[in-house]
Amino acid sequence: MPAQNLYALFQQAFADHLERTAIQTDTGARYSFSDLDQQSARIARWLQSIGLQRGDRAMVQVEKSVPALVFYLACLRSGVVYVPLNTAYQSAELAYFMENAEPRVFVADPSRADALRDLAAGLGVEHLVTLGADGKGSLIDAAADHGGEHAICELAPDALAAILYTSGTTGRSKGAQLTHGNLISNAQVLHTLWAWVPGDVLVHALPIFHVHGLFVAVHCALLNASTMLWMGKFQPRQALEWFPQATVFMGVPTLYVRMLQEADLSPERCAHMRLFISGSAPLLTETFKTWQERTGHTILERYGMSETLMLTSNPCRPEAGSRVAGTVGRPLPGTDLRCVDEDGKHCGAGEIGGIEVRGPNVFPGYWRMPEANAKEFTADGWFKTGDMGQIDSLGYVTIVGRSKDLIITGGYNVYPAEVESYLNDLPGVDESAVIGCPHRDFGEGVVAVVVPLPGAQLDAGQLTAAIKAQIAGFKVPKHLFIAKELPRNVMGKVQKKALRETYAHIFDGQ
Template sequence: MIENFWKDKYPVGVSAEIDPDQYPNVQTVLKQSCQRFADKPAFTNLGKTLTYGELYELSGTFAAYLQNHTDLQPGDRIALQMPNILQYPVAIFGAIRAGLVVVNTNPLYTAREMEHQFNDSGAKALVCLANMAHLAEQVVPKTGVKTVIITEVGDMLPTFKRILVNTVVKRVKKMVPPYHLPQAISFLDALDKGRGKILRESAPKGEDIAVLQYTGGTTGVAKGAMLTHRNLVANMLQVRALMGANLNEGCEVAVSPLPLYHIYAFTFNCMAMMLIGAHNLLVTNPRDLPAMIKEIKPYKFSVFVGLNTLFVALSNNEGFRALDFSSLKLTVSGGMALQLATAERWQEVTNCPICEGFGMTETSPVATVNPFSAIQLGTIGIPLPSTLCKVINDDGKDLDVGEIGEICVKGPQVMKGYWQRQEATAEILDAQGWLKTGDIGLIQEDGYLKIVDRKKDMILVSGFNVYPNELEDVLAMIPGVLQCAAIGVPDEKSGEAIKVFVVVKPGVTLTKETVMEHMRANVTGYKVPRAVEFRDALPMTNVGKILRRELRDEEMKKMAKA
């Protein structure tokens, strides 16, 4: 019944199915695109452009270095910890061509978060920006990482500009704390050593892991979602099938402000745009709006991928509103709920509607999206080709169209499972391939889906998942904390903001400043709470479980009265 329901829900000209085995692996797609679009621009950053031909040559050189000058073997994990700079696509495609499994790592991670991810994944190599090498110095000795490659922001730029940019970052802006990693090699030296060396192109099978993408799943500590070559290839083909009717191969210019280490931009900008030979404008720091606008101003961009908070900031920016939007024909929103007012304001500014989609790290990530030709604001669109969705109740029973329950997804983009966590995998993924999303929603008669709430206590800050369990673990490390809880509260700028509640032990004095300082030292910036409230007690069940929902309800009542 589920299968038949979706067959006639696709726009005219869009097939309900794709062939996920059309390409055996990511390398095959890369090679085809780099040959077809060899002279076309692939990535631009800080005024420097790499063509597809140059991308293939440089990634091959990097792969040759990894094969000839390290002990890394096919299947070994390599952590990449960089913002949006040209070194990222060179490193990721080079690592994949060498047969390695990529572990995308947030450059904003603290030492504690890095240590967990490197040890959990069993990473044996690390490519990181010099700006966080001082943290790598602390972490690497506690992990299995043996190969360390350090790059600076301007490394891919022409000589004079490279020296200038790297000097300004290091000496003027003082963004590179001192570090001591005697075993490390520079990214440019690695490329030099790889030139002229023989590359044995890896030939992984579709079911082999390409990327370990870390996420909290629906609850708990960060877990590595095993995304296979088939998962990534399928999602590329699915996105092209549903979104690509309006896109011309080898002609599109895509603004890429979201970090490529995040699964949303990774698949859309680094993978799907590569499939169609698009030109990606990499924005290193999207928080610096003037710099971002300066970076994209010279180009007639046609694709823009972002999320609600970014759309709000740009729509209210005078410099952005003055740009030329005459070529913009596709704007895609994901990562967090798109607000109606935001969508309307964006279209007013750019004359381009926003297509909202939905996905998870566990679905590589795109599961549903609004077709460009038939956008329904307030919905997350229809399932991608070869994707099925259903809604279930708490007992796992399938619900009818229009009934509210937990959304489940099935398709070739659904992950293989969580890395070395069979129990966690079994909780979210059943034997038939259905993935529980943890989101509550419904399916409309026309096939479009709506999300109405989240089942779990996850907090969504500017598109990033924040898990209360982790925050509470870190809070509990503070001497004198007796009980604590973390919740999300509505916030105009970030969708949700984090508020924590703390109960201190009798006789102990604890200040908000102490709590904030501790959190800033132990979690990434977007996980730092916006508000701290001290209480004598927290609401609990009769077995002692803290009731976060009661805390949220209290906050909502306060906001309603305000």
């Protein structure tokens, strides 16, 4: 197979536009495509100077910044495997990630470096460098002495580009391996399907530690040599001010809800925009319709996962069909998607079944987890997403639930078993059950029900504070209840459906 490096594809796309503005930040800073190319070359040369080779891992937990994106590009061009982490992860989670991925470099926020230094050293991480939201840190200082030219590493399509950690149903995160071939195929398909044209400008409002912000938004913009209007943290007012000079916006449902709260959101404000895309969590039909009424635009909803990148999309071009509220559209070109029943038989139109997928965008498996790979892939090579859905007669996919109780809150994945494992380890806790309940802003909110040990006196506030110190904030239950027992069926299995019904309206009015 021919060599394929994703960065080489980007470089080819912007080769004739090196002095064009690649990124304009909300602080007024501007970076040209030449800046991105030269600065990533310097970091790539620094990585080589400290001995990193293709296939070595570089782990990153920093705030969003352009230099943080440049570090990712440097990893791509040098063949180093990029391992981004949510900035909310705490030390107990970081220890597991370091031990599992064995990174040779860890890039940390300066404010957390001292606390992480002993942990990193104890787990064999050779280099800990810093990078702040202001773009400054020991990483930038170290790379400054290196030249701005670098020969892009030639790689096979199956060479690893990134590992994304996604929470596991057994309480431990799994590292989804994504190859250069996976990322290239998905970027090219989305670039064509979403009708990117010269002159498109993207409002980049998402974090860059997960698929949506990095592998969808950034990749499409770089492949199109498009300018990105870059927010460090999402501000609805800033987004609206940028719409008259932009054409594309990508966001999670929460961002659309927040922009709808702006009084001057109007068709006139959005007249220059051509495409609004939503993903990472279910978009409420109410939000879909209200956005149409307020802006004159119809949001394009799509569906993807860390393990598969994008899988489906509502149509972009009118001639391809309508964008249907409540659906995630049709499978992408080159991606196969099916719904199967418990016996593995194909479901008919409108019948609900487990969603399975295959295609060039689907990952080869989890990092160092052969048992999980054997379980999550079928004998004929389809990946079991764990989502339940149905396909209508026109090929539109609707997600109806998640067989593994996955909670998606504000676009972030939370697996109940992981949160339960931390709760169950707290003093006085006998057992717990974590569920997702409907939440207007976040799609779902995390709710926990905890049963005390005999004689133990538990305080919901203290339990919440204790778990907050151990796990990422988006995983922390927004409501925690103390109960005498959990509902069970005759086989002793906890009935989470009953719990979800009990607390279904807990976030009403919030």
